[in-house]
Amino acid sequence: MDYPVTDAHPEEATVFLLDDHELVRRGLRELLESEGFSIIGESGSAEEAARRIPALSPDISILDARLPDGTGIEVCRDVRSVDPSLACVILTSYDDDQALRGAVLAGASGYILKEILGSDLVDKVRRAASGQSLFPAGMAERIIAGLQDAPVEDPRLAGLTTQEKKVLALIGAGLTNREIGAELFLAEKTVKNYVSSLLSKLGFQRRTQAAVFISRPGSPPSGPAGS
Numbered sequence: 704m705d706y707p708v709t710d711a712h713p714e715e716a717t718v719f720l721l722d723d724h725e726l727v728r729r730g731l732r733e734l735l736e737s738e739g740f741s742i743i744g745e746s747g748s749a750e751e752a753a754r755r756i757p758a759l760s761p762d763i764s765i766l767d768a769r770l771p772d773g774t775g776i777e778v779c780r781d782v783r784s785v786d787p788s789l790a791c792v793i794l795t796s797y798d799d800d801q802a803l804r805g806a807v808l809a810g811a812s813g814y815i816l817k818e819i820l821g822s823d824l825v826d827k828v829r830r831a832a833s834g835q836s837l838f839p840a841g842m843a844e845r846i847i848a849g850l851q852d853a854p855v856e857d858p859r860l861a862g863l864t865t866q867e868k869k870v871l872a873l874i875g876a877g878l879t880n881r882e883i884g885a886e887l888f889l890a891e892k893t894v895k896n897y898v899s900s901l902l903s904k905l906g907f908q909r910r911t912q913a914a915v916f917i918s919r920p921g922s923p924p925s926g927p928a929g930s
Contacts, residue, residue, distance in 0.1 A: 716828075718762065720742060748772055765791075766779055768795030768796075768888070778791070791810075793815065802814070808865070813836070867901040898910060
């Protein structure tokens with residue numbers, strides 16, 4: 704749902720809300736509007752939000768972390784790939800280190816737990832809308848540096864993205880796409896796309912070949928593996 708901006712004060716920050724619970728969206732809308740924000744759109748669907756946020760270009764998007772058709776982290780990554788100036792914060796009930804790292808890598812401005820007080824939420828949203836990061840100084844740099852410092856045992860691994868390397872490692876650990884999605888905070892269909900991409904880059908046809916490869920990177924399989 705989009706909301707026409709009428710009689711808006713020039714200094715009002717515009718907001719897009721993404722949460723699959725209508726009551727949560729209503730509560731956020733009432734809280735933020737009472738503090739001078741202008742809600743220009745809302746959705747309960749990750750796919751819909753990823754399409755509409757770049758078109759509406761809000762000052763800040765508040766994204767629920769877990770949705771029936773995806774995650775707020777994926778939405779953040781997708782919309783910022785279209786327009787890097789779009790600011791997003793992840794609002795979640797889960798204090799999850801992996802999701803926190805995912806939010807940083809997706810370019811989110813913050814990762815906020817839903818147990819936060821309303822006044823503190825307003826303050827954080829206002830800061831994020833003005834372009835500030837809510838993460839501790841240097842956190843993003845440390846996370847990215849840690850990923851870049853990971854050893855590469857086989858030259859072919861250098862062609863994989865950071866996320867593809869994570870998926871490959873979990874394939875080697877025997878996880879299914881659904882389990883990998885839960886571990887990396889990704890939708891199952893997104894994991895399937897990563898698996899297809901990394902298999903293509905490595906020159907494999909089956910995930911069992913990739914599993915053998917990552918468990919023994921110095922001796923990749925020379926022929927087709929059984930399924």
